[in-house]
Amino acid sequence: MDEVDRNIINTLQNGFPVCAAPYHQVAGQLGLTELELIARLKALLDNGTLTRFGPLYNAEQMGGALTLAAVKTPADRFDEVTKIINSFPEVAHNYARDHALNMWFVLATETPRQILQTLAAIEQQTGLTVYNMPKIKEYFVNLKLEA
Amino acid sequence: MLDSTDRKIIQATQAGLPLTPEPYQAIAEQLGLTAGDIMKRLLAMQDKGIIRRIGVVPNHYKLGYRFNGMTVWDIPDEATDELGQKVGQLDFVSHCYHRPRHLPEWPYNLFAMVHAKNREDVDNQIRQIAELLGGFNHGCDVLYSTRILKKTGFRSSEKSACDQSVIDQAT
Numbered sequence: 001m002d003e004v005d006r007n008i009i010n011t012l013q014n015g016f017p018v019c020a021a022p023y024h025q026v027a028g029q030l031g032l033t034e035l036e037l038i039a040r041l042k043a044l045l046d047n048g049t050l051t052r053f054g055p056l057y058n059a060e061q062m063g064g065a066l067t068l069a070a071v072k073t074p075a076d077r078f079d080e081v082t083k084i085i086n087s088f089p090e091v092a093h094n095y096a097r098d099h100a101l102n103m104w105f106v107l108a109t110e111t112p113r114q115i116l117q118t119l120a121a122i123e124q125q126t127g128l129t130v131y132n133m134p135k136i137k138e139y140f141v142n143l144k145l146e147a
Numbered sequence: 148m149l150d151s152t153d154r155k156i157i158q159a160t161q162a163g164l165p166l167t168p169e170p171y172q173a174i175a176e177q178l179g180l181t182a183g184d185i186m187k188r189l190l191a192m193q194d195k196g197i198i199r200r201i202g203v204v205p206n207h208y209k210l211g212y213r214f215n216g217m218t219v220w221d222i223p224d225e226a227t228d229e230l231g232q233k234v235g236q237l238d239f240v241s242h243c244y245h246r247p248r249h250l251p252e253w254p255y256n257l258f259a260m261v262h263a264k265n266r267e268d269v270d271n272q273i274r275q276i277a278e279l280l281g282g283f284n285h286g287c288d289v290l291y292s293t294r295i296l297k298k299t300g301f302r303s304s305e306k307s308a309c310d311q312s313v314i315d316q317a318t
Contacts (some may be wrong), residue, residue: 009203020172055189058196100252105296131253136245139231139243
């Protein structure tokens with residue numbers, strides 16, 4: 001990744017124009033040609049530096065439901081519990097964390113009701129208490145990382 | 148709120164925008180619409196907050212951000228709105244939420260994700276949040292992820308295009 005790539009990443013975290021030839025417009029700002037910009041973006045996506053380029057939709061606005069939940073898993077059951085929780089298609093992410101609540105996962109479903117049903121099923125199958133932490137209020141979501 | 152044309156546009160852009168000089172035209176051709184229709188609807192969805200933004204999502208780790216911590220704080224419930232806004236405005240905080248406590252084990256009700264390239268920076272960020280909260284801070288903790296156990300797109304095809312930051316709350 002060179003200075004040009006960093007410039008592209010920093011610029012395109014702020015937005016991308018909605019116009020007939022948006023790459024042309026952004027390329028002009030960055031001192032690149034349209035085709036250079038497109039080639040660079042493709043390379044950054046291909047090598048995993050970028051995980052996505054395009055519109056970022058807000059799941060809840062589209063009628064879906066999300067929650068963050070955690071369990072305290074005994075060390076000797078960690079792999080077994082991981083397997084159970086990961087087996088639910090509603091579980092989008094699952095992370096091990098350095099805490100008594102050592103497993104944190106995100107559920108994404110079509111409806112709020114399915115969130116509760118899935119959490120109940122996870123409790124039943126693991127025998128563990130699930131700590132459900134749905135957001136009460138969102139103050140800020142804007143992931144921008146200086147490249 | 149969304150009609151079937153909006154949903155088709157969401158489907159068509161779930162893998163991202165086409166990397167061709169006229170991307171909106173390319174989507175329009177695929178859906179039998181005009182580029183003008185596509186642009187108008189994308190802008191409308193942006194105005195309504197259905198699209199948070201159009202742009203790139205970098206992989207934190209590839210940019211050198213190895214310390215992605217979930218900082219959690221115990222603050223008075225009545226102060227969460229005012230303080231949450233302030234914490235969210237710090238430039239190193241990517242997401243900030245009010246979430247329920249689970250007493251007695253989990254007294255924390257404000258969550259702020261921070262991102263740094265080294266330990267020193269992340270400690271500094273946590274100190275800045277603590278300073279901002281001042282006497283309202285009744286306790287805090289920082290949880291770093293030690294292992295990714297699962298990371299997928301969403302189940303429904305539509306949701307795979309959702310803002311990564313919505314789900315990165317757990318990363």
